[in-house]
Structure formats: structure tokens, C-alpha cells
Amino acid sequence: GQQLNQSPQSMFIQEGEDVSMNCTSSSIFNTWLWYKQDPGEGPVLLIALYKAGELTSNGRLTAQFGITRKDSFLNISASIPSDVGIYFCAGPATQGGSEKLVFGKGTKLTVNP
Amino acid sequence: NAGVTQTPKFRILKIGQSMTLQCTQDMNHNYMYWYRQDPGMGLKLIYYSVGAGITDKGEVPNGYNVSRSTTEDFPLRLELAAPSQTSVYFCASSYSNGPRTQYFGPGTRLLVL
Numbered sequence: 001g002q003q004l005n006q007s008p009q010s011m012f013i014q015e016g017e018d019v020s021m022n023c024t025s026s027s028i029f030n031t032w033l034w035y036k037q038d039p040g041e042g043p044v045l046l047i048a049l050y051k052a053g054e055l056t057s058n059g060r061l062t063a064q065f066g067i068t069r070k071d072s073f074l075n076i077s078a079s080i081p082s083d084v085g086i087y088f089c090a091g092p093a094t095q096g097g098s099e100k101l102v103f104g105k106g107t108k109l110t111v112n113p
Numbered sequence: 114n115a116g117v118t119q120t121p122k123f124r125i126l127k128i129g130q131s132m133t134l135q136c137t138q139d140m141n142h143n144y145m146y147w148y149r150q151d152p153g154m155g156l157k158l159i160y161y162s163v164g165a166g167i168t169d170k171g172e173v174p175n176g177y178n179v180s181r182s183t184t185e186d187f188p189l190r191l192e193l194a195a196p197s198q199t200s201v202y203f204c205a206s207s208y209s210n211g212p213r214t215q216y217f218g219p220g221t222r223l224l225v226l
Contacts, residue, residue, distance in 0.1 A: 009153075033214060042117075042203050042217030043156075088155065090215075100146075100171070101215055105155035 002027050002093040006104035014112050019076040021107040023089030032072040033090040033101070034063050043088055047074070079111050114139050117218035119204050125224045126194040134189040134221050136204030144207045145187040146171075146215065147179065149200040156203065162187055194225045 006023050013019060023032070031050055035043035047058050049065035049072060056063055060077045076083055086106040093102045120135045138145065143164045148156040148171075158171030162181040176198060178190040187206075191198060201222050205215040 035217075040220075042205075042219050044217070045214055048214055100158060100161060103156040105153065 002029075002091075002102050004089055004091060004102055004104035006087075006089055006107050008107060009105070010108040010110070012110045012112065013079055015079060015081060017079050019079055019083070019109060020073065021075075021087060021109075022071060022073045023104050024071045025091070026070070028069040029072075029091035029093075030069070031092055032063070032065050034061075034072070034074050035088040035090060035103075037086045037088065037106070039085065046087075076109075079109075081111050081113050084109060084111050116140065117204055117206055117216055119202075119218035119221050121221060122219070123222045123224075125226060126191075127226060128194060128196065130194050131190070131192050132194065132223075134191075134202055134204075134223075136187045136189070136218060137185050138187075138204075138206040138216075138218075139185065140206060140216065141184060142206035142208055142216075143184065144215075145181065146205040146207075147177070147187070147189045148203045148205065149173065149198075150203060150220075151200050159189065159202075191223075196225050199223060199225045 033048050034046045036046050037043045047063040052069050054065040062075045064073045086108050088106045089104045090101045117138045146161045147159040150156050157173045160179040162168045165184050168179050201220050203220045204218040207215045
């Protein structure tokens with residue numbers, strides 16, 4: 001089935017630094033979603049991308065839908081301690097006639113004050 | 114709107130015991146999902162439902178059962194708990210149209226000893 005590969009697996013950064021992470025697939029996706037999971041909570045949708053080449057921002061977060069439709073990038077500028085969490089990429093995949101979301105394994109972000 | 118709610122937040126079970134994880138959404142979403150999240154493994158789909166009375170298996174359905182008698186509720190049943198079912202369980206829901214952007218509950222942490 002379709003799989004999403006996220007990198008890096010984890011990041012340790014200083015407060016104020018910028019962060020970049022990406023998500024790649026061997027197959028084409030028509031939608032890319034980025035979720036953040038705070039410790040002890042469920043994932044929360046950050047950004048949704050619907051078109052190849054699209055660049056979308058949500059505050060200090062910017063995500064891009066890769067031109068090849070096989071990758072997506074998430075950038076966080078001027079990180080703050082509350083950015084700590086796990087960031088997941090996801091995309092819809094059709095399996096058995098139904099559409100379901102496929103998730104990457106996540107990038108765990110630690111921000112040192 | 115409360116969104117997606119899950120109960121209980123945390124539970125310890127003995128091997129062989131049974132329990133039901135409750136999930137309710139008040140957004141009138143047709144689609145509902147159950148995932149389990151193991152450390153470093155991302156989210157794996159257990160079961161999903163496209164509407165009341167309709168359920169289907171996901172990636173890891175063994176050892177679980179679901180039912181969907183109403184639009185709002187999607188309980189997950191463990192009949193004979195095993196240590197391999199120790200995990201964090203997330204319920205999610207989405208609209209039936211569009212890219213299936215999913216909204217997650219806060220999770221149920223289950224420990225099987």
C-alpha cells in the first residue's frame with residue numbers, strides 16, 4: 001500500500017531556530033495534510049494542501065505541496081517551546097474502494113528554551 | 114461543539130478481560146475511524162465506518178470489533194485483551210465529502226498486564 005516517509009525522525013533545536021521537515025512518498029498524492037500532536041493529546045490539523053506547488057502558511061508555519069506530488073515540506077520559523085510535539089504528514093489513499101488517510105511515522109520536535 | 118470525545122482517558126486491563134472504548138462526535142460526520150498509536154510507529158487504522166450501520170476493517174483489525182448504530186457513536190470493543198494491545202487509541206471523524214480531513218479525539222491510553 002501507499003506509505004509516507006517522514007524525516008527527520010526527531011529534532012532537538014534551540015528556541016528561536018527555524019525548523020524544516022519533509023514527507024515523501026513513492027506514489028502520487030492529491031492532498032497533503034500536516035498534523036501536530038501535543039504530548040498526551042490527539043493530532044490536530046495544522047495545514048491542508050490541495051494543489052501541486054501550493055504554498056500555505058498558518059502563522060509561523062509554512063507548508064508546501066511538492067511539484068511532483070510525491071512530497072511535502074513543513075517549515076516552522078522562530079521556534080518557541082510550545083512547538084514541542086510530534087508532527088505527522090498524511091494523505092488520502094484509496095484502498096478496497098474506500099478512501100482512507102495514510103500517516104507518516106512522525107517527526108518528534110524538542111525545543112530547548 | 115465538543116468535537117470528538119473519548120472515554121475513558123486511561124485504563125488498565127488484565128489479560129483476557131474485555132472492555133469497550135467509547136467515541137462520540139457532535140459534528141454530524143458520516144465517517145469515523147479508530148487508530149492505535151504505538152511509540153515511534155505513527156497511527157495505524159483499526160476499523161472505520163462510512164455511516165451508521167456500515168463498518169469495515171483497516172490495517173490492524175485483529176482482536177477488535179466495532180459497531181455503528183448511530184451517526185454520533187463508534188465504540189471499539191476488545192473481547193480478550195492481550196499485552197500486544199497496550200497502546201494509545203484515537204478515534205477520529207471526518208465529513209463524507211472532500212479530502213477526508215480528520216478530526217481526532219484526545220485518546221484512550223490502554224495498558225494490558
